[in-house]
Amino acid sequence: MVLGLLKTKPMSGYEIQQTLQISEADRWAGILAGSIYHALKKMEKEQLVEVEAIEQTGNRSKAIYKITENGVREFQKLLKDTLEELSVNLPSNLYTALSFIQNLPREDVLEAFYKQTTILEKELEMQKKGIQIKKEHMKIDEVTELIFENMYSQYDLQIQLLKKLINIFELENK
Known part of the structure; x- marks a missing residue:
């Protein structure tokens, strides 16, 4: 990610951090803003950046x-x-846990499903806000639009699975 950003233009560590925060890369790429300076020093030693x-x-x-x-x-x-x-x-x-789900009380299963659904819905909403912020700061190309659409679909797919599981476990023992 850092090399890709520096390919666009020379930047300071702070500028790289700001760019990553605006794009919320910590969420979708697993990059922590605090690790940028360490990465730059390491890449400098490896002669990838100067x-x-x-x-x-x-x-x-x-610098x-x-x-x-x-x-x-x-x-x-x-x-x-x-x-x-x-x-x-x-x-x-999740698949592993579902394989052994019969070992948990129904109430615990439902509580966990509801909790995860809520978390995923919040994450999805934050991702959608993320693209709005990104659009305010830069032009979004077709590939980036597709990336966000794919992320939304991944979240939606997982939320749908959990809602179906909730439905199954709510109907159980009724």
Whole structure:
């Protein structure tokens, strides 16, 4: 992610953090904003990025990083490798729990389903707000639109499954 952002333009660690926060990358890409500086230092040692300039702002100085030729090659390799990876992540923990669900009281099962449904619905709403924020800051291309549509579908699919399970367990023993 950092290499991809630096491919667009040289940036400081703070600018990278801001970009990731605006796009809510911590939610959908699992990137923690606090890990950016560590990643930049590591990539600098690996000669994937380099300091292009040091800017002074008051008493503070900030390093502006740019991607190197090695970084561009590594970014392209990572990008290609990622596009070739299996991209469907099944909810295996949920499936495992469902395999042994008879070991929990019905009330506990329903409580857990309701709780997870609520969490997923909130997450979905936050994702939808995320694209609105993104649209306010930049033009959204077709690929990004498709990414968000796919994320929404993943959430909807999981919510539908949970609602069907809730229906099954609510009807049970009635």
